[in-house]
Every structure is written in C-alpha cells, then in structure tokens.
Amino acid sequence: MSRPKGKYAWTVTVGEKGQIVIPKQAREVFGIKPGDNLILLGDEERGLAIPPKSEITKFISAVFETEQDK
Template identity: 65%
Template sequence: MEKPKGKYAWTVTVGTKGQIVIPKEARELFDIQPGDTLIILGDEEQGMAIPPKPAFSEWFRRIFGNGKP
C-alpha cells in the first residue's frame, strides 16, 4: 500500500517520567531542535496532536494577539 504524499506516522514509547522521544526523521522533517518549545493539543474525542512550529506561532497570535485570523 502506497502512503499518501506528505503523510507520516511514527510510534513512540512513553517513559516512566511521561517523556517521549520524537523520532529523528520527524525532528529533521519539522526542524525540531533541542530546546524548542512545542505545543500539544488535546481533544478527549479526537486525541492529541503536535502541530508544526509555524502553526504554533499562528495559533498563538490568534489566541493572544489582536484576535484577527
């Protein structure tokens, strides 16, 4: 089965302290560097998501900025 272009899936293991390791391929693809801050979004029905960094800035601006989309 061929995967859809631009779609990825990885598995991670949660450690005893609740930490996860982001796979190297994902860190490289999304330019995640040591010390970066990520946002984790959660919905009890739909699950969790970690959006890419550019989206974080946009959502932050919408929530805390001038309120315009």
C-alpha cells in the first residue's frame, strides 16, 4: 500500500517531562528549525494537531482582517 502524495505519519514518544521530539523527516518536510515556535492545537474528540506555521499565519490574518483591509 503506497501513501498518498503529500501525506505523512510519524510516531513520537512522550518523555518524562511531557516533551516530544519531532522526527527529522518531519522537521525537514515542514522547515522546522531549532528555536522555532509552534502552535499545538487540541480537540478532545479529534486529537492534537501541529499545523504548518504558514497556514496559521494565513488563518490569523483572516481572523483579524476587516472590511477596510480588503
């Protein structure tokens, strides 16, 4: 079974301090560098998500956009 293009799945282990290590391939695919800040989203029914920073920036901009900005 081949994976769909652009779709990935990785596993991580949660350490004693609640920390996870983002796999190297994931960091490379999404351009995550040391010192980057990430947003962790959670939904009790659907789980956790760490969306790409570029998508969050677009979302935040849209939330705060006013009619005058258009």
